[in-house]
Amino acid sequence: MPVEYLEIGEPFFGLRHVTGEAAFQLEGRAIVLNLGTESVFVEGQKLAPLQSTILESCTISEIEKIIVIDRFDAEDDDAELMTRIRDKWPSAFEVRGEERLRGVEHYMSPKTWVDRIGFTIYHSASVPLNVGLHKEHPFCPVPGFREVHTQIVGFGKMQQCREKNLSTLYLEEVMAPGHTHRPMFDADGNYPWHQFETITPSVFMAVEMLPEGAQVPV
Numbered sequence: 001m002p003v004e005y006l007e008i009g010e011p012f013f014g015l016r017h018v019t020g021e022a023a024f025q026l027e028g029r030a031i032v033l034n035l036g037t038e039s040v041f042v043e044g045q046k047l048a049p050l051q052s053t054i055l056e057s058c059t060i061s062e063i064e065k066i067i068v069i070d071r072f073d074a075e076d077d078d079a080e081l082m083t084r085i086r087d088k089w090p091s092a093f094e095v096r097g098e099e100r101l102r103g104v105e106h107y108m109s110p111k112t113w114v115d116r117i118g119f120t121i122y123h124s125a126s127v128p129l130n131v132g133l134h135k136e137h138p139f140c141p142v143p144g145f146r147e148v149h150t151q152i153v154g155f156g157k158m159q160q161c162r163e164k165n166l167s168t169l170y171l172e173e174v175m176a177p178g179h180t181h182r183p184m185f186d187a188d189g190n191y192p193w194h195q196f197e198t199i200t201p202s203v204f205m206a207v208e209m210l211p212e213g214a215q216v217p218v
Helices: 078-088 092-096
Strands: 003-006 014-034 040-042 045-047 052-070 106-108 112-114 117-124 146-153 156-161 169-175 193-198 202-209
Touching (some): 003 112, 014 146, 045 052, 052 146, 052 202, 078 117, 078 146, 092 106, 193 202
Antiparallel strands (some): 014 052, 040 052, 106 117, 112 117, 117 202, 146 202, 156 193
16 A cells, blocks of 8 residues: 555644655645655655655655655644643553653553554653653564654654763754654664653654564554
8 A cells, every 4th residue: 555544643643654656746744754774855855764854845756665744733833732632642651551651741642553663643741751761662572673753843852871860861862843863773772771851842753663573562
């Protein structure tokens, strides 16, 4: 299926999963994330694997796999949008039960899997968020797990630390709408201590890529 609609963002955002297209005509504005193993092309410029940007009314070519996020800037009032998101989506602690998420104003859409890639949209409501430094992903015990995050609304930062303490921070990458942070995992899927932190209330998409041999969670 060259274009598959993912329902997890509704009624706030539209997501399209586009695969195997020599050319895809984008109408209007959208955030586009390249999930393929090779660059895609826009007006002769490359969008590398696991990079994203904001595009408008253009042709994207040589597509292996991309995600298109529509309506990311359709609302005039971000605060009102986020209030509606909180009214609809449960907290991440309610869904995931991780102790580091207890009492944190962090909300999540349903998760959907396409093949071995999982998509979830999160809303982080407080500044600071204090979601907690972590490096393990217990639901994927097989080495090689990969994950990136794409900013949709608001501003945040991805922080990396040497130890489970913010005083050991060594890298902080600012995330604006349309931006996906650089991959932080090594070839074996090992991560540093890391967390997403808010600059403003935010909405972002998490993309989880399972290695061969890992079971898709149910």
